[in-house]
Amino acid sequence: MAQITLKNLAHSYVANPSGDKDYALKELNHVWQDGGAYALLGASGCGKTTLLNIISGLLRPSHGQVLFGDRDVTQAETSERNIAQVFQFPVVYDTMTVRDNLAFPLRNRGMDAAYIKARVGQIAAMIGVEAMLDRKARGLTADAKQKISLGRGMVREDVNAILFDEPLTVIDPLMKWELRTQLKQLHREFRHTMIYVTHDQTEALTFADKVVVMHEGRVVQMGTPEELFETPEHTFVGYFIGSPGMNLLNAEVRGNKAIVNGAEVALGADYGAVSGRTQIGIRPDYAVLTAGDGLPFTVARVEDVGRHRIVRGQAAGQPMNVILPEGTPVSAEMTHVALTPDRINVYADDWRVQGGTV
Amino acid sequence: MDKTVNNKAWFLVLPVLVVVAFSAVIPLMTVVNYSVNDTFGNNDFFWAGLEWFEEAVTSDRIHAALGRQILFSSIILAIEVPLGIYIALNMPKQGVWSSLCLVLMALPLLIPFNVVGTIWQIFGRGDIGLLGHTLAAVGIDYNYTNDPLDAWATIIVMDVWHWTSLVALLCYAGLQSIPNAFYQAAKIDQASRWKVFRYIELPKMQGVLLIAVLLRFMDSFMIYTEPFVVTGGGPGNSTTFLSIDLVKQAVGQFDLGPAAAFSIMYFLVILLVSWVFYTVMTNLEKAEGK
Numbered sequence: 001m002a003q004i005t006l007k008n009l010a011h012s013y014v015a016n017p018s019g020d021k022d023y024a025l026k027e028l029n030h031v032w033q034d035g036g037a038y039a040l041l042g043a044s045g046c047g048k049t050t051l052l053n054i055i056s057g058l059l060r061p062s063h064g065q066v067l068f069g070d071r072d073v074t075q076a077e078t079s080e081r082n083i084a085q086v087f088q089f090p091v092v093y094d095t096m097t098v099r100d101n102l103a104f105p106l107r108n109r110g111m112d113a114a115y116i117k118a119r120v121g122q123i124a125a126m127i128g129v130e131a132m133l134d135r136k137a138r139g140l141t142a143d144a145k146q147k148i149s150l151g152r153g154m155v156r157e158d159v160n161a162i163l164f165d166e167p168l169t170v171i172d173p174l175m176k177w178e179l180r181t182q183l184k185q186l187h188r189e190f191r192h193t194m195i196y197v198t199h200d201q202t203e204a205l206t207f208a209d210k211v212v213v214m215h216e217g218r219v220v221q222m223g224t225p226e227e228l229f230e231t232p233e234h235t236f237v238g239y240f241i242g243s244p245g246m247n248l249l250n251a252e253v254r255g256n257k258a259i260v261n262g263a264e265v266a267l268g269a270d271y272g273a274v275s276g277r278t279q280i281g282i283r284p285d286y287a288v289l290t291a292g293d294g295l296p297f298t299v300a301r302v303e304d305v306g307r308h309r310i311v312r313g314q315a316a317g318q319p320m321n322v323i324l325p326e327g328t329p330v331s332a333e334m335t336h337v338a339l340t341p342d343r344i345n346v347y348a349d350d351w352r353v354q355g356g357t358v
Numbered sequence: 359m360d361k362t363v364n365n366k367a368w369f370l371v372l373p374v375l376v377v378v379a380f381s382a383v384i385p386l387m388t389v390v391n392y393s394v395n396d397t398f399g400n401n402d403f404f405w406a407g408l409e410w411f412e413e414a415v416t417s418d419r420i421h422a423a424l425g426r427q428i429l430f431s432s433i434i435l436a437i438e439v440p441l442g443i444y445i446a447l448n449m450p451k452q453g454v455w456s457s458l459c460l461v462l463m464a465l466p467l468l469i470p471f472n473v474v475g476t477i478w479q480i481f482g483r484g485d486i487g488l489l490g491h492t493l494a495a496v497g498i499d500y501n502y503t504n505d506p507l508d509a510w511a512t513i514i515v516m517d518v519w520h521w522t523s524l525v526a527l528l529c530y531a532g533l534q535s536i537p538n539a540f541y542q543a544a545k546i547d548q549a550s551r552w553k554v555f556r557y558i559e560l561p562k563m564q565g566v567l568l569i570a571v572l573l574r575f576m577d578s579f580m581i582y583t584e585p586f587v588v589t590g591g592g593p594g595n596s597t598t599f600l601s602i603d604l605v606k607q608a609v610g611q612f613d614l615g616p617a618a619a620f621s622i623m624y625f626l627v628i629l630l631v632s633w634v635f636y637t638v639m640t641n642l643e644k645a646e647g648k
Contacts, residue, residue, distance in 0.1 A: 058542050078545040091543040093557045104557075105547040152547065 002069035002160050004032040004055060004193065009064035011050055017062070024050045026217040027063065032161070035191040037184070039208035041198060043240065047217040048197045052163050055195070056085045068160055085163040086153040089170065090145035092137040099124075099133040102151050109156070119155060126182060127151045143171045150179065154186060161193040168203065180207055201241050213237045229283070230343075235350045238281050244310060244321045246281045246345075253278050253346055253353075261316040263295050268342030269355025276348040284310065284323040286343035289330070294338035297322075302330055392618035410619035420620065422595065423603040430599060431578040434517050438574055439567070441518065442525025447559070449530055460530075463523040475587025478516040482588070502589060506596035509589045513597055516584055521577070525570045532563035568639045572632060579628055600624055 011025040020026065025047045032038060040048050053059035055066060057078035065074045073081055084105070093101050102120045111119075124130045127147045132140070137148060146167065153162055164183075168176045184207060187194050198204050204211050205225040212222045213236070220234035221227075232238035238246030251258040251265070253274040258265045265280065289297065289311065297320070299313040309324040315337050322337060324330065346353045393410055395403040414420055445463075450456040466474070482502050484490040493500040502512040536558060544554045582601035585591070591598035591606070598606075604624065608617035 053542075056546060058545065078542075079548040082548075083546065085542070085546045087539045087543060089537075089539060091537075091539050093561075095557060095561045104549070108548040108550070108553070149543070152543075 002071075002193075003034040004161060005065075005067040006030040006032075006055075007065040007067065009054065009061050009066065011047075011054060011059065011061045011063070023217055025054070025061075028219050030212075030219060030222075032193055032195065034193055037187045037194045037196070037207060037209045039196045039198060039204035039211045040214060041201060041204040041211055041240070042214035044199055046214045048199075048214055049165055050217075051214070052085070052165055052195065052197055055161070056083045056163055057081050058085075082156070082159055083161050083163065084153040084156060084159045086149050086165065086167040088166040090142060090149045092140070092145045092148050094136070094138040096137055097134055098129055098137055098140075098148055101137050101148050102155055105152060105156050119157070123151045123155050126154075126186070127179070143175055146170050147179070150183075157190065159192060161195060164194065164196040166198055167196075168198075176203075183207065201243075205241075213240065215240075231345060231352065232281065233352045235279065235281065235347050238283075238345070242283060242285075244284055246283050247287070247315075247320045248279045248281050248347070249315065249318050249320065251278055251280045253280070256355075258344070258346070260295060260318070263316050265295065265339055265344070266341045267344050267346065267355065271346050271353055271355045274346060274348050274353055277350075279347045280339075281345045281347055282339045282343060284321040286340040287320070287322045288338045288340075289322055289324070289334040290336045290338045291333045292336055294336045297335060297337040299330065299334070389618045389621060392614045393622055394615075396615050406615060410615045411623070413616055414620045414623060419595075420600075420603065423598055423600050426596075426598065427579060427600045430514070430581070431575055433514055434521070434578050435571065435574055437514070437518050438522045438525050439571060442522050442570065443529050443563070443567075445522065445526040446529035446533055446563075447555070449526070451534070460527070463527055466520050466523050467527075469520075471583035472587050474516065474520050475584040478512060478519075478584070479588045482512050504593055506593055509593060509597050513585045513588060516588065517578065517581070520584070521574060525574065528566040528570045529563050532566040533559060536562050564639075568636070571639070572635055575635060576628060576632055579631070 007029060008027055009025065009029070010023055010027040012023045014022045017023055040051065042048050050059065054061045057073070057076060057080075061074065065072055067073065068081065093104065096104070099120055102123055103116050106116045106119060120133075121130075124133055127150060129144065129147055129151065132144070137145065140148070150167060153164070153167075168179060171179065180203065183194070183196075186192075196204070196207050198207075205228075209224070210222055211225055211228055213220050213228065213234075215234065215236040221232065221237050223233075228237055228241050232241065232246060235246075235248055238248065249260050251260045253259075253267070253271050255272065256267045256270045258267055258280045260280070267280070288294075295315045297313055297315045299311055301312050302324075303310045303312065308326055309328075309330075311322045311324055311330065313320060313322070320337065346355065391403075394406060394408070396406040396409075397403050449459050449463075469477070481487045481489045482500075484494050484501060490500060490502075499505075500508050502508040540558050541554065544558060549557070580601055581599060582605065585597050585599060586602055586605075589597045591602040601624075604617060604620055607613050607620065
C-alpha cells in the first residue's frame with residue numbers, strides 16, 4: 001500500500017495536441033492518501049476513466065508522472081503496479097469456475113494453495129456467491145458476473161489500491177446498496193486506498209470520505225461531501241451535486257451586495273469589485289418564498305418529490321428552483337424569494353470568489 | 359380459431375423440390391444405381407448386388423489411398439490450425455496495416471485451385487522454378503517428380519500456403535470480438551501471456567475454430583485438383599489420394615460400378631467423420647458451460 005501522487009499529469013489521445021481542448025485530462029497535481037476512500041465524480045466523458053487507467057497503468061500518460069510512495073511508476077507495466085481494478089461491465093473468465101475466477105489473481109502471484117482456499121472462501125462469503133463456487137462462470141446473470149469481478153478485485157490483500165470504474169452500473173438497486181455497504185465495510189477493515197469512479201452523486205457521497213469532482217478533464221474540487229454541498233468551488237460542482245442543483249443568477253457584485261436585474265441581494269461577505277462573468281449561487285434549500293422580501297419571483301410549476309416540494313420559477317427574470325419544506329403551502333401571495341445571505345456563493349467565470357469579512 | 363386448411367400451399371414448395379431433385383437427389387440416385395449394376399456399354403446394365411462394395415472394402419489400393427488421405431488431412435490440420443491461430447494472434451488489430459494484412463491473407467483464397475496447382479508445379483521445378491532451382495543451387499537434392507517425400511512436402515506446403523489464411527481469418531474474426539476490457543482485466547490480474555491465450559482468447563475462438571477445423575477437414579479429405587496438377591498422384595502412387603484414385607477409376611478406366619460404390623462410401627465417410635467432429639466439439643462446449 002502506498003500513497004499515490006500524480007505530478008503534472010496530463011493526457012491527450014491526440015498525437016500532437018494543439019490546445020486545451022485536445023486534452024482528455026488537463027494538467028493536474030493530486031495526492032491520493034494511503035488508505036483513503038475516494039469517489040471520483042463527474043459527468044460522462046469528463047476524463048474519469050482516463051485518469052483511472054493512467055493510475056492502473058493501462059494507459060501511459062502523455063505528460064507528467066505517477067508515483068506510488070516515492071517510486072515513479074509512470075512507465076511501469078500494470079502487472080508491476082499490483083493494483084486492482086473493477087470495470088463498468090463484468091469481466092469473467094468464462095471457462096473457469098467461479099472459484100477459479102476468484103483465485104486467479106492469487107494464483108498468478110504464486111500464493112500457496114491453503115491461503116488461496118481460505119481467502120477465496122472469505123471473499124465468496126462477502127459477495128454472496130458461495131452457492132455457485134463450483135459452477136462455470138459462463139451463463140451467469142450480469143449481476144452475478146459483476147459480483148465475481150468485484151470479488152476478483154478485492155481478493156488480493158496486498159494491492160496498492162483498488163480502483164472501481166462505475167462498477168455497479170449493471171447491478172439492481174437493492175444489491176447496489178448492499179454491495180456499496182460491503183465495499184465501505186471492507187475499506188474500514190483493510191484500509192486499502194480505494195478510488196471509486198461514478199457519475200451518480202448518491203453513490204459518491206455515500207461511499208467516499210473525500211469526493212473528487214471532475215469537469216471537462218479537470219479536477220475542479222476535492223472535498224468532503226459537506227464541503228461540496230456548502231461551498232462548491234466551481235459552478236459545475238454546484239450544478240452537479242444536489243437535486244436540483246445550485247441556482248446560479250447573473251448578477252453584478254459590489255462589496256457585500258449583489259444586484260440581480262436591478263434588485264438588491266445582501267451577501268454574507270465582502271467581495272470588493274468582482275470582474276469577469278459574475279454569478280451568485282444559492283442552493284434551493286436556502287431560498288425561502290415570501291410575500292414581500294427579496295427578489296421578485298414568479299412560480300412556473302410545483303413538483304412534489306415526496307419529502308419536499310420543488311418550486312420552479314423565475315427570480316428577477318432568471319430561472320430558479322426553491323425547495324419547500326414539507327407542509328409549507330404555496331399561496332398566491334408568495335411573490336418574492338429571500339436568499340440566506342451567508343449561504344450565497346459568488347462566482348467569477350465559473351470559479352468561486354473568496355469573500356472577505358464585512 | 360379454426361385454421362384455414364388449404365393444401366394448395368404445398369405447391370409453393372414445388373420449385374425447391376424440383377431444384378433439389380435435379381441438383382442432388384437424381385445425380386445421387388444415378389450413382390446409387392451404378393453402384394449395384396455392372397455394364398459393358400450400350401447402356402445395358404446387369405444386377406451386381408453388393409459386389410462392388412465388397413470389392414472396394416477389400417481393395418488394398420483403396421486402403422492405401424485412404425491411409426494417405428488420413429495422413430494428409432492429419433498433417434495439414436496439425437500445421438494449419440496452430441499456425442492460423444498464431445498468425446491471427448499476431449495480426450495488427452486496427453489501422454492501415456490490419457486492412458493490408460487482411461487483403462494479403464485473403465489473396466491465396468481467391469486463386470482457383472488448378473492455378474494454385476500450376477503455380478506450385480512450376481515453382482518447384484528444378485529447371486525453371488524459383489523454389490526448385492534455389493534448392494538445387496544450395497545443394498539440396500529436391501525433386502518432387504521422383505522423390506515421394508519431396509512430393510509430399512510440396513503438396514503439404516502448397517496446401518498450407520493456400521488454406522492457412524482461412525483458419526487465420528476465422529480466428530482473427532473471433533479475436534476481434536473480444537472486448538478490450540478482458541485484456542485490461544487480465545493485466546490487472548497479472549495473468550501471463552499464456553494464460554491470456556488459454557482463458558480469454560482460446561475460449562472466444564472456440565466457435566470459429568470448430569468451423570475452421572470442419573471446413574479444413576472436409577476440404578482436405580476431398581482434395582483433388584492441386585495435387586493432381588502438381589504430381590498427378592505420383593511418383594508411383596505415393597500422392598494418390600482418394601479422389602485422385604476415384605477419378606482414375608471412373609474416368610480413366612471407366613469402371614462406373616466400382617467407382618460409384620467407392621464414391622458412395624467416400625461420401626459416407628466424410629459425413630461420418632464431420633458428424634463425429636461436430637458432436638465431440640459441441641459437446642465439449644456444452645460440458646464447459648456447466
